[in-house]
Amino acid sequence: MKSIFQRANPAILELFEKAGRPEKVLCVPIDYAKREHAALACNGAGLQLRGPFAVHNTPAGVEFLEKVVAGLCRKHAIRREHVFFGGEDGASFTFNFAHALVQKGWLGIGIHAPDAARERQNLVASTDHLDLLGIAAVLINKKWGRTLLAECSPAQVLRNLVHHRASLVRARSASALRIYHLADQLLPGFLDEKQSGLTPFTKPSLWVMSRGLAPRQILARKLETLTAGLERFRVRQPAEKARKLKELARAVLPPPAGLCASLQANLDHETSVYAHLDECIHAAEQDVARRLAATPGAMLTTVPGIALTLASSLYAEIGDPARDRGLVRLVSYAGIVARLKQSGGPDQEARTQGRSRRACVPLKRCVMDIALKMGQYGHPELKADFERRVNAHQDPRLTMGRRMLRICRHLIRHQDFFLPPSVRAAADKGVRREYVVRVWDKILIKWRDTGAIREAFADGAPLEGWRTTLNEIHGLNLSKTSPYTGRTEVP
Numbered sequence: 001m002k003s004i005f006q007r008a009n010p011a012i013l014e015l016f017e018k019a020g021r022p023e024k025v026l027c028v029p030i031d032y033a034k035r036e037h038a039a040l041a042c043n044g045a046g047l048q049l050r051g052p053f054a055v056h057n058t059p060a061g062v063e064f065l066e067k068v069v070a071g072l073c074r075k076h077a078i079r080r081e082h083v084f085f086g087g088e089d090g091a092s093f094t095f096n097f098a099h100a101l102v103q104k105g106w107l108g109i110g111i112h113a114p115d116a117a118r119e120r121q122n123l124v125a126s127t128d129h130l131d132l133l134g135i136a137a138v139l140i141n142k143k144w145g146r147t148l149l150a151e152c153s154p155a156q157v158l159r160n161l162v163h164h165r166a167s168l169v170r171a172r173s174a175s176a177l178r179i180y181h182l183a184d185q186l187l188p189g190f191l192d193e194k195q196s197g198l199t200p201f202t203k204p205s206l207w208v209m210s211r212g213l214a215p216r217q218i219l220a221r222k223l224e225t226l227t228a229g230l231e232r233f234r235v236r237q238p239a240e241k242a243r244k245l246k247e248l249a250r251a252v253l254p255p256p257a258g259l260c261a262s263l264q265a266n267l268d269h270e271t272s273v274y275a276h277l278d279e280c281i282h283a284a285e286q287d288v289a290r291r292l293a294a295t296p297g298a299m300l301t302t303v304p305g306i307a308l309t310l311a312s313s314l315y316a317e318i319g320d321p322a323r324d325r326g327l328v329r330l331v332s333y334a335g336i337v338a339r340l341k342q343s344g345g346p347d348q349e350a351r352t353q354g355r356s357r358r359a360c361v362p363l364k365r366c367v368m369d370i371a372l373k374m375g376q377y378g379h380p381e382l383k384a385d386f387e388r389r390v391n392a393h394q395d396p397r398l399t400m401g402r403r404m405l406r407i408c409r410h411l412i413r414h415q416d417f418f419l420p421p422s423v424r425a426a427a428d429k430g431v432r433r434e435y436v437v438r439v440w441d442k443i444l445i446k447w448r449d450t451g452a453i454r455e456a457f458a459d460g461a462p463l464e465g466w467r468t469t470l471n472e473i474h475g476l477n478l479s480k481t482s483p484y485t486g487r488t489e490v491p
Contacts, residue, residue: 009109009145009146009147010147011084011107011109011147012084012109012139012145015081015082015084015107016044018081018082019044019079019082021044022043022044022045022140023043023044023045023047023076024043024044024077024078024079024082025043025044025078025082025083025084025140026041026042026043026044026049026069026072026073026076026078026082026083026084027041027042027043027044027083027084027086027136027139027140028040028041028065028069028083028084028085028086029042029085029086029087029132029135029136029139030055030085030086030087030097030098030132030135031087031088031131031132031135032057032087032088032093032094032097032098033057033093034057034093035056035057036054036055036056036057037054037055037056037057037061037087037097038052038053038054038055038129038131038132039052039053039054039055039065039132040052040053040132040136041068041069041072042136042140043076043078044140045140046136046137046140049072049075049076050068050072052129052132053068057093057097059100061097062097062100062101062104065101066104069083083106083107084106084107084108084109084139085098085101085106085107085108085109086108086109086110086111086135086138086139086145087109087110087111087135088110088111088112088113088116088135089110089111089112089113089146098110098148099148102148102149107147108147108148109139109145109146109147109148110145110146110147110148111135111138111139111145111146115138116131116134116135116137116138117134118134153319153320154291154294154295154320155295155297155315155316155318155319155320156319157291158288158291158292158295158297158312158315158316159316159317161284161287161288161291161312161316162288162312162313162316162362163362164284165281165284165285165288165309166362168277168280168281168284169281171277172274172277172278172281175270175273175274175277176201176274178270179191179201179209179267179270179271179274182263182266182267182270183209183213183267185255185259185263186213186214186255186260186263186264186267187213187214187215187218187248187249187252188252188253189248189252190208190209190213190248191205195244195248196241196244196245196248197240197241197244197245198235198241198245201274202233203233204229204230204233204235206271206274206275207229207233208229208245209267209271210267210268210271210272211229212264213264213267214254214255214260214263214264215249215250215252215254216249216254216260217260217264218245218246218248218249219246219249219250223239223242223243223246226242226245226246227239227242230242285308285309285450286450286451286452288308288309288312289308289312289447289450289451289452289455289456290452290455291312292308292311292312292315292452293447293452293455293456293458293461293463294455294458294460294461295315295462296315296321296411296412296413296415296462297311297312297314297315297316297412298311298456298461298462298463299411299412299415299416299417299418299462299463299466300314300315300408300411300412301443301446301447301463302411302417302418302439302443302463302466303378303379303407303408303411303418304377304378304379304382304439304442305370305373305374305376305377305378305379305382306370306373306408307446308446308447308450308452310366310369310370310373313362313366314363314366314367314370314408315412317360317362317363317366318330318363318408318409318412321412321413327405327406327409330405330409331402331405333359333360333363334359334360334363334364334367334401334405335359335360335361335363335364336359336364336367336368336397336398336401336402336405337398337402367401367404367405368397368398368401370401370404370408371386371396371397371398371400371401371404372396372397374386374400374404375387375390375396375400379420381420381421381422382400382420385400385403386400415462415465415466417436417466417470419432419435420435423435429473429474432474433474433476436470436474436476436478437476437478440478440479443463444479444480444481453480453481457480464480467480
């Protein structure tokens, strides 16, 4: 029979079913804090068994909480396996305490703070007691919550790396804005490739900025010296671009002489920060790619238009196939489903009220980015579908996003190789063979560019298993080395 708690946590539902009666379930909501948590105990029917009490965020605090729970279980005849903890997903200091409980065999649930806020009896005030009541209401009403795992899954490790890379990218973008501000004061138009001849934020561009960017400094340098410096970075037509740079320095208004030194010092600091962040992002991307290579998420790179960054982001948010949410719940989790409202009787039609505001924001952004990539770089059949949705006045980020989420989920669950619909439906194996040969080098290039091609095609890796299978089925000799160079790694 279908449950009315469609968005409920399956672990909580199972616990209530095994207990038989709500009174035989012990719920321990925790309001996490940096030094001292607040907790209370109630049964599944909502009756408080112990009022709010303090728990230190230490190993001794974990032991104290276990003793309290053990005493309540003896007093109220509640079995240990019918006990669960729950708290808001919060700051970093909450993770270790919750993880320590889960490692000891307790069921731990993480809930969203807005859910607890909506369940509070008094929405005007916010105290530890009211917060605990809100958390308890979410838990015992079997609302949605995330089951905490005793061991970190590959997807969880990857999610941590992906989020760290995203924070580095945001920091680099902020640094780039500051560089724009400083460069426009020292040499207006330098970061415009049409005026300077140099691509912004490349190594030659950063080198020129670090050597003095004021017009008088550019003009004071010999043309041969400037040309030789650009040649070291393998810039095309370095002499022409050096002349163009000097022409720009003659054509612009210089900054006040008294500000040049301070502006240049700030620019030197900022370019160093930008270059360091760029190196960190590159290292993080390599680490992410190597982690992704050993997971089913590596199969996402077989889709034309999905690079390793998007593939790792999507797999990190979807999670391991063993904890599959189901397509309907996954679409809702991604927030790419329209909000409907229907009232006034069954004869009244439902009205669309925009997109759902409740979503996993990183997953939503990732799915929408993939949908846009399909319209730009995807297989011709997916491009045509994207254009059809645009012409039908649909939002392709949502409608195409749902289709791509369904495809990507299938590839992850079954570790399958992506084939376009027409190729998959073709009875002639030669069509599949031709498609595989055509796209194989492109897949290799994706992994080569991140320096993880060796890990992607190591023994036991999903892509290596498919390479062997395709060779056997179609009589091919698909390579696992980088095309054009014959290397297995980027130098």
